[in-house]
Amino acid sequence: LTTQGKAAAPLISRKLKKRTVPKADGRYIVYYERP
Amino acid sequence: LSELRWHPLLEEWVTVAPWRQDRTYHPPADHCPLDPTRPGMPETEIPEPDYYIAVFENRYPSYSGEQGRCEVVCYTPDHESSLGEQTVEHIADLIAVWRDRTDELSRLPNVRYVYIFENRGEEIGVTLSHPHGQIYAYPFMPPVMARELASESRHMRKTGRCIYCDVLAGESNGERTVVGNDRWIAFVPPFARWPYEVHIAPLQHREWLLDLEPEDDESLALILKALLQKYDAVFDMPLPYVMAMHQRPPGRRTPHHHFHIEFYPPNRSQDKLKYLAGSELGAGAFILDARAEDTAAELRQA
Numbered sequence: 001l002t003t004q005g006k007a008a009a010p011l012i013s014r015k016l017k018k019r020t021v022p023k024a025d026g027r028y029i030v031y032y033e034r035p
Numbered sequence: 036l037s038e039l040r041w042h043p044l045l046e047e048w049v050t051v052a053p054w055r056q057d058r059t060y061h062p063p064a065d066h067c068p069l070d071p072t073r074p075g076m077p078e079t080e081i082p083e084p085d086y087y088i089a090v091f092e093n094r095y096p097s098y099s100g101e102q103g104r105c106e107v108v109c110y111t112p113d114h115e116s117s118l119g120e121q122t123v124e125h126i127a128d129l130i131a132v133w134r135d136r137t138d139e140l141s142r143l144p145n146v147r148y149v150y151i152f153e154n155r156g157e158e159i160g161v162t163l164s165h166p167h168g169q170i171y172a173y174p175f176m177p178p179v180m181a182r183e184l185a186s187e188s189r190h191m192r193k194t195g196r197c198i199y200c201d202v203l204a205g206e207s208n209g210e211r212t213v214v215g216n217d218r219w220i221a222f223v224p225p226f227a228r229w230p231y232e233v234h235i236a237p238l239q240h241r242e243w244l245l246d247l248e249p250e251d252d253e254s255l256a257l258i259l260k261a262l263l264q265k266y267d268a269v270f271d272m273p274l275p276y277v278m279a280m281h282q283r284p285p286g287r288r289t290p291h292h293h294f295h296i297e298f299y300p301p302n303r304s305q306d307k308l309k310y311l312a313g314s315e316l317g318a319g320a321f322i323l324d325a326r327a328e329d330t331a332a333e334l335r336q337a
Contacts, residue, residue: 002246003290004239009249011138012131023082027092032132034087 036102039175047178050097058095060162064114068094069165071112086112088125088132090170097171103146104172106136109165117166117273118153119263126256133170133280134244140172141285148173148180148284156275158301158308168278176284183281184292191291197240199293211331214261218254221262223331229299229309230325231269231334233262236295243282243294262298268337270305 002008012018012032019031038051059068068080081089089109096105110118110129121129133151140149153168154161176184190198206212206222213221213233221235235258241247247255266274279297283289303309303325314320 002248003242004246006248008245009131009134009247009252011135011245013128013252016128016131018135021082023091027094029081029089029091031083031086032088032090032128032135034128 036100037097045178048175052095052097055095055097058162061157062163064164067114067163067165069107069109069163069167070114080107081109081112088129090132090136093169098174101145103174104140104143104170106140106170106172108132108136108151108168108170110168111166114165117155117263117267118168119260119267121260123253123256123260126260127252130244130247130252130255134247136170137244137282137285140170143172145174146172146285147176149282150177150180151280151282153276153278155278156273156301158275159277161275180281180284184284184289187289187291187293197291197293199236199295200240203236203238203293211327213265213331213334214258216254216258218251219258221258223327223334225327227327227330228321228323229301230303230323230330231266231274231298231300232327233298233334234295235259235262235298236293241294242289242292244280246294259296262334265334265337266298266300269334270302272305274300274302276300 015034017033017035019033021029021031023029040049040051042049062068070079071081071083071085072078074084080091080094086109090106092099093105093107098105111121137149137151140146150171150173151168187198190196202224203220205225206220211222211225213223215221218239219235219237221233223232224234237251266276277299281295281297283292283294301308314322
């Protein structure tokens with residue numbers, strides 16, 4: 001819910017897929033993709 | 036980790052991060068670290084051969100580990116493109132990415148503020164021309180936001196109203212409106228400190244990206260794209276700017292804060308830049324040689 005009590009937008013829409021991958025040096029990269 | 040030093044006169048933190056001196060500086064186009072990794076070529080920051088939108092931890096962070104985060108948001112694999120050239124659908128997806136990053140970074144234990152921004156153009160100090168933005172998750176409240184939240188809070192205590200809602204009410208005659216729809220407005224505020232400064236704000240009160248309704252994303256994407264196209268049309272060149280998102284801080288109730296995005300192009304004409312100099316830098320007093328009403332009309336017609 002939003003602070004106004006209404007339905008909030010989803011964090012990421014169903015059309016978007018999130019994939020978090022560790023990098024070789026310990027950092028991360030997050031891919032946001034449309035399947 | 037960075038060293039945080041307290042400025043006792045201005046009562047604000049100065050972040051000392053000497054390793055940032057070594058960050059990549061204007062690499063040739065075929066060695067861009069924000070391009071996907073092409074087969075047979077050295078690995079870039081993005082190991083995969085293609086991407087849609089990608090976010091990674093900055094190699095030269097101002098804040099990392101227990102202090103916070105610095106992330107780079109790559110809008111597109113297309114090196115020659117820009118945010119304003121993306122489709123409305125792509126920008127709406129980027130808004131969802133910004134919201135997801137806000138949510139994730141807000142959950143880190145020592146983060147006091149999540150700041151989404153973009154520096155565009157060499158004039159503004161950009162060292163990588165690939166279209167991208169950044170996110171800083173600060174271990175303290177940045178001074179501009181602290182000052183803004185304090186004045187918003189005072190106004191609400193005094194009047195019971197949101198100060199930014201009052202600002203928007205003052206825009207009803209459309210004299211300073213650049214572009215708008217039924218949910219968002221882009222306007223040159225009467226108190227602009229840069230000639231072509233524009234704010235984008237929701238007409239209904241929202242505190243941050245996590246407060247947006249499902250219909251808000253595409254509606255904001257339309258306004259964002261329209262503004263950026265006008266920026267590039269006004270002088271018939273890619274206009275440099277700083278884009279600064281003013282969200283509420285995580286973990287605090289702030290009914291007095293109204294989410295908005297501020298844009299500061301440094302140009303005062305096609306070939307002249309406004310520099311922050313004696314009055315602005317030394318005294319904090321902005322002097323402006325343009326009226327908001329006039330620059331809004333120029334942008335409206337661009």
